[in-house]
Amino acid sequence: MSENLNQKIINNAVSAYLMLFISWMLLLNKTNPYINNDFVKNHTRSSIVIHIMIILNTLIFLFYKLFWNIVLFWFNLNIIIANIIFFLIWIIFINWIYHAILWKEFKIWNFIQKTKWISLDINNDNNFDEKDKLNVLLSHIPFIWFIVWSKINNEKIENIIKLNLFISVIICLIYILWYNNITSIFVLFYIIFIVFSWVDLYSRDEIISINLPYYFLPRWKIILQKVLFKYFLNYFKWDFKNFEELKIKQFDKYNEIKKIDLEYLNNKENLKLSKNLIYIPILNFIFLFQNENKYSIHIRNWIIISILVIILIILNLTMIISSKWLILILFPICFWLWKLNDITYRMPYIYEIYRSYKYILHFFYKSKKQIKEKSNEVKELNLKVK
Numbered sequence: 001m002s003e004n005l006n007q008k009i010i011n012n013a014v015s016a017y018l019m020l021f022i023s024w025m026l027l028l029n030k031t032n033p034y035i036n037n038d039f040v041k042n043h044t045r046s047s048i049v050i051h052i053m054i055i056l057n058t059l060i061f062l063f064y065k066l067f068w069n070i071v072l073f074w075f076n077l078n079i080i081i082a083n084i085i086f087f088l089i090w091i092i093f094i095n096w097i098y099h100a101i102l103w104k105e106f107k108i109w110n111f112i113q114k115t116k117w118i119s120l121d122i123n124n125d126n127n128f129d130e131k132d133k134l135n136v137l138l139s140h141i142p143f144i145w146f147i148v149w150s151k152i153n154n155e156k157i158e159n160i161i162k163l164n165l166f167i168s169v170i171i172c173l174i175y176i177l178w179y180n181n182i183t184s185i186f187v188l189f190y191i192i193f194i195v196f197s198w199v200d201l202y203s204r205d206e207i208i209s210i211n212l213p214y215y216f217l218p219r220w221k222i223i224l225q226k227v228l229f230k231y232f233l234n235y236f237k238w239d240f241k242n243f244e245e246l247k248i249k250q251f252d253k254y255n256e257i258k259k260i261d262l263e264y265l266n267n268k269e270n271l272k273l274s275k276n277l278i279y280i281p282i283l284n285f286i287f288l289f290q291n292e293n294k295y296s297i298h299i300r301n302w303i304i305i306s307i308l309v310i311i312l313i314i315l316n317l318t319m320i321i322s323s324k325w326l327i328l329i330l331f332p333i334c335f336w337l338w339k340l341n342d343i344t345y346r347m348p349y350i351y352e353i354y355r356s357y358k359y360i361l362h363f364f365y366k367s368k369k370q371i372k373e374k375s376n377e378v379k380e381l382n383l384k385v386k
Contacts, residue, residue, distance in 0.1 A: 006103065008034045013043040013100040017093060021055070023047040043100050050093055057085045064182050066174065136160065136201055140194045142168040143334050159209035162216040169331070176324040218348035223250050261297065261344040268293045275340060278302050279333065281309040294343050300354045301347040305332050 012035050016023040026044045029035040060066050061082035070077035135152055139145045139160045148157060167190050175183040197208045215221050227246045234241050271278075271293050278284050278298050284306055287299045309329060315321045332347060339345040 009037060009039055010100060010103060012040045014097055016040065016044040016047040017050065017097050017100070019047070021051050023051065039103075043096065046096050050089060050096070053085075053089050057082055057089070059185070060182055061085070064179060066179050066182055067177070133201055136207055137198055140164060140197060142171075143330055147334070147338070156207055156209060159211055160207075162212045163210050165218075166212065166216055172327050176322070176327065178322075222348045222352070223247075223254055226250055258344050261346075265294050265296065265343045268296070271295055279340070281306045281329070297344060297346055297351070298340065301332075301345070301350050304350050304353050305329070305347075 012026070016026055019026070023044050026035055027041060034040070061078045065076075065078050067077040067081065068079075135148055135157065139148045139157050142164060145161045145164050148161075167186070171183055171186050171190070174186065200206050200208055215224050224247070227243065227250045230246050230250075231241070231243050234246075269291075271287075271290070273286070273290075275295055275298070278287060278295060279302050281302070284299070284302045288303065290299070293299075309326075312321070312325050312329075316323050316325070332350065335347060339347075
C-alpha cells in the first residue's frame with residue numbers, strides 16, 4: 001500500500017476521535033476501502049468508548065449532580081470529580097490519536113476476556129456442564145456471588161466477582177446518597193451486561209469477564225493503601241524506598257501474619273457454641289465470654305461489626321442518617337458466608353478497627369504505667385528530701 005493511501009487511512013482513524021458522538025457512523029460504511037478496514041474500525045470503536053465516557057461523566061456529575069452537596073475548598077465535589085475525569089479522558093484522547101498517527105492499533109477490548117468452552121471446567125471435573133454454567137450465572141448476581149466463591153476457587157469466577165463487588169458497592173453507595181436516577185442508570189447498564197454475558201455463555205459456551213487488577217479485592221486494596229502510606233511517610237522522613245520494594249515487604253508480612261495466625265489458632269480449642277452464631281449481629285456478644293479459640297479472629301471481626309450496626313441503628317433512630325445505610329451490612333454478612341472456613345480471615349478495614357482499638361488500649365495502659373512509675377519516683381524523692 002502506498003504512503004498516500006496509508007495517510008488517508010490514518011486521517012480517517014484520527015477523524016473518528018474528532019467526530020464527537022457520531023463516529024459510530026463510520027462502522028456503517030461498507031464501500032469506501034479507506035474507512036471499511038480493520039485499522040479504522042479499531043480506532044472507531046475506541047473513539048466510541050471515549051465518547052460514551054464523556055456522555056456518562058456529563059450525565060452523572062453535571063446533569064444529575066452526583067455528590068453536589070459535598071463541598072471541598074469551596075467547590076462542589078461533583079464539579080471536582082467531573083473535571084478530574086474530563087482531564088483523564090483528555091489524556092486518553094490524545095494518547096489514542098497518537099497511536100493512530102503512528103499507524104498503531106489500540107485495542108480497547110484487551111481488558112475484556114473471552115474464554116472458550118475448552119477451559120471452562122469450573123468444578124475441575126474434566127467436564128464443562130450445566131452446573132459450571134450455573135456457577136458462572138450466579139457469580140454475576142450481587143450478594144449471591146459470595147456463596148459461589150466460598151465453594152469454588154477459580155480465576156474465571158474471581159474475575160467476574162471482582163467486577164460484581166465493585167459495581168455492587170458503587171450502586172449501593174449512590175442509592176444510599178439518594179441519587180435514585182443515577183442508581184437506575186447503573187443498574188440498567190449492569191443488567192444489560194449480565195444478560196449479554198448469559199446469552200453468550202449458553203449460546204456459544206463462552207465466558208465474558210473483565211480482567212480487573214487484583215487490588216479490586218478488599219484484602220489487596222488495604223495492603224496497597226498501607227504501602228502507599230509508608231511510601232510517602234518514608235519520603236518525608238528522607239528515607240525513600242521504591243514502591244515495589246515496599247509492596248513486596250508488605251505482601252510478605254501479610255503471608256507471615258497469616259501463617260502465624262494459623263499455627264496459633266490450630267492449637268486452640270473449638271467453639272462450644274455453633275460457629276454460625278458468630279455472624280449474627282448483637283447476638284454474637286455472647287462470644288465475649290469465650291476463651292481464645294479457633295474462631296477468635298472471626299469473633300473479633302463480628303464484634304466490631306455488631307458495634308457498627310448498633311451505631312447505625314442509633315443514628316437512624318435519631319434521624320441523623322437514613323435506614324438505607326443498613327444495606328452496607330449485607331456486604332460483611334456475605335463475606336461471612338464466604339470466609340467462615342478460613343480461621344485466619346481478618347476482614348479488611350473491619351479488623352483494622354479492632355487493631356486500632358488494641359493499639360489505643362495498649363497506649364493507654366502503657367501511659368498509665370509510666371505515670372504511676374513517675375509518681376512513685378517523685379514520692380521516693382520527696383521522702384529522701386524529708
